[in-house]
Amino acid sequence: MMSELKLFVEPRTLKGFQDLLPEDLIPRKAVVAVIESIFQKYGFSPLETPALEHLDVLLGAGGEETNKELFRLESPEGEPIALRFDLTVPFARLLAQYPDKLKAPFRRYAMGSVWRADKPGPGRFRQFTQFDVDAAGSESVAVDAEIIAVMCEVMDALGVSDYAVVINNRKVIDALLLSCGIGELPRQKHVLRVIDKLNKVGMANVRLELGLGRIDDSGDPIPGMGLDDATIDKVVTFVGLKGGTRAEVVARLTEALPSTEETIAAVAEMQTLADALAALGVSEAHAVFDPSLARGLDYYTGPVFETVIRSAPEFGSVMGGGRYDGLVSRFMDRAIPSTGMSVGLDRLLAALAHLGAVSTAKTSVQALVVSLGGVPDAESLRIASELRAAGIRAEAYFGAKRSMKVQLSHADHYEIPVAIIVGGDELAAGVVSVKDLLAGKRERADIGDREAYRQAGKAGQVTVPRAEMVETVKGLLQG
């Protein structure tokens, strides 16, 4: 019995993974092209590493959480290997592996998939795309300023105007914490985590978490850090120093922080960064100093920054990064000071789509060649060739059923803007009909009357000599 039965493999995508259809990829490719040209303009060169790495290269590089989220497997030789969880660790490996070829200073950009066996959710995938720039081999915050300028230029070029690159410096936070007597790393990290929650939970709750603790919305207790009121005041005053120009924030920091050696150096670095941003013409409206920005990752050592879209705060930060001067020394007996940032491409695209700032095309095709009875396939090919030779992206319809209705419904389904219609009569007369499909669609949308609807269906249709076809189509596509 079983052998009589034809069994099909169920076509399905893995949980937490996504198929990208043309309607997803067309805007994505346009955004990537914009970003890539900016990355190149700032002197970053392309680089790619394999999806798989030796396990020890990845293990421990990103902390406990990423260790747990690795997709692990075995090489054909039986070695433990895993899919990469970011592009920064492989970059650090490369810097150590090819010191002669990739002489510092070295700037690279990279785009690629990364994998994390995370709990999937809306907008959270187990395979997602990172698009990174990193500059290795320079301690100068001039380079951090360039990374921030790249962030601004990307948002400008994508047509987003109400964005903010929020900037802070880990050294400033460290200096504050030291001045508060919080020198031990675990306690420093704890304060950072609490500060990081400011936008989510509000200042009152931050105070409680720094002090005696609180009960959260679900009724669970969040233990406090037990800092005294004076110290909490200091921390809270510090994170509240934002607002105004970058110079104003630096001035307030200078005033608010005790003048220790660390503080003076840290605030001076902020001032140097401010000068560099001014030299690059980065506007005060778009790049702001904010002492409340902490950023979660352990490895940051200097400036940190992230980009948010003010009118789409629910998408969180769409780009983020900072200076990490110690990561390469995981692989070699030498530090290569580095800074960089990562574009969260999936999140950025979701935010841009929400703002209506990207293409909604469902196909690359600009013109469909519709051929009716009496027209040989070879003639459809010739028409498509003429369009393509003029740079028009053309498809000739060669489906099994070839009625006018079926072919126009194909164009309609994929929202192809123009159809070239040719039948036996047109062929004999040396003409084609060129139809503006989007115009017809626009008009029909408002029509109830059946006959008027039918008439409107012919809207934007003209019959032209074959020699004028290309120019007519171009006119419609530009219009």
Next chain:
Amino acid sequence: MMSELKLFVEPRTLKGFQDLLPEDLIPRKAVVAVIESIFQKYGFSPLETPALEHLDVLLGAGGEETNKELFRLESPEGEPIALRFDLTVPFARLLAQYPDKLKAPFRRYAMGSVWRADKPGPGRFRQFTQFDVDAAGSESVAVDAEIIAVMCEVMDALGVSDYAVVINNRKVIDALLLSCGIGELPRQKHVLRVIDKLNKVGMANVRLELGLGRIDDSGDPIPGMGLDDATIDKVVTFVGLKGGTRAEVVARLTEALPSTEETIAAVAEMQTLADALAALGVSEAHAVFDPSLARGLDYYTGPVFETVIRSAPEFGSVMGGGRYDGLVSRFMDRAIPSTGMSVGLDRLLAALAHLGAVSTAKTSVQALVVSLGGVPDAESLRIASELRAAGIRAEAYFGAKRSMKVQLSHADHYEIPVAIIVGGDELAAGVVSVKDLLAGKRERADIGDREAYRQAGKAGQVTVPRAEMVETVKGLLQG
């Protein structure tokens, strides 16, 4: 003792995998852009699927060999999963999974990594890139003709002139085999495998393998198929029918093959394909009919084709494909006739590099800002900004050591074409020195004398007012 020792993770790439440095990726990206624009012009839209698939989606789809070569792992939910081994099987899955969105006819292109746990060797990697076009939902060989036209246009656009797209049709081979009384699939496949070896082993050995067998170079016996001489003559005559125009090959086939129903239909399809190629303006020199082409894969059902570069035969076929009308029915109770081809990107790039037909740039950077003592970083940033605003890809040097020698040696190492040199004096005078680094390099290459060498090092260096910097750099880059 151990705790005193700092242990480093050895930076290394997995066996059979490759890191792509800027010198690899710069030509690759240029080639991909050329190919992608042609794919789009022919009406193909972009599509991407995840790297990982459920094991049953992949298992058996490519035959025994690919089954063995799968990189297998487990999903976080414990399901068996694997890395994809090609882009065609995931495409077939998609057609079955999204029948409403991806209505046939549907044309897509896709580029992505695929993984095969193969034995690595020179030019053979366990992760490599495929770049495919496929057109689903049409039985018409007009579409196969378009795929062949795409292959030709890709080679033309890449500046390769001595290529050949070799074309055959599985139906013609099947008709021949049937007429020889070879109707059983395993024996048909065996003949195909033998024919496929023609270019490697020569006609005499093909005859032996079809007949009584032979001893190969290593002394191992290759058993023969035991065909009689008359049948071998028929097969050998058939595969020798190549040469001349496509119409001439069709005429020879008509004459040579017995006029059965299958043969007449198969040869008629070749004639239709020839007409379609003519309609598309595909030259006789570049697309040739060759009855000896078999292609290994089981799933081809009609036209098959592959592209070879005549002056670089050692790279084998750089693109290949054919019609596969049955693959989608693995996932659903319906066949979607499809055809397509895959660019072997790694192999194509190796062949183009061998022919000197691609960029040998080591960096995206066109201009390096070299600043000497007395110039603040902010000033270097301003200069870089001016260059970038004019579309010039610029890097400002911010390495730890900033002597003229170190900075120019950086430019030299990465073969950056232009340096903008600015010191305290230049800054005060409102000028910069613009240096054509490649000119100097060209001249110095031929010089033995030390002083002449030093002088030549200054070749192509001009001092210009800051306002003329951009135009001067542009002039050098265009020259």
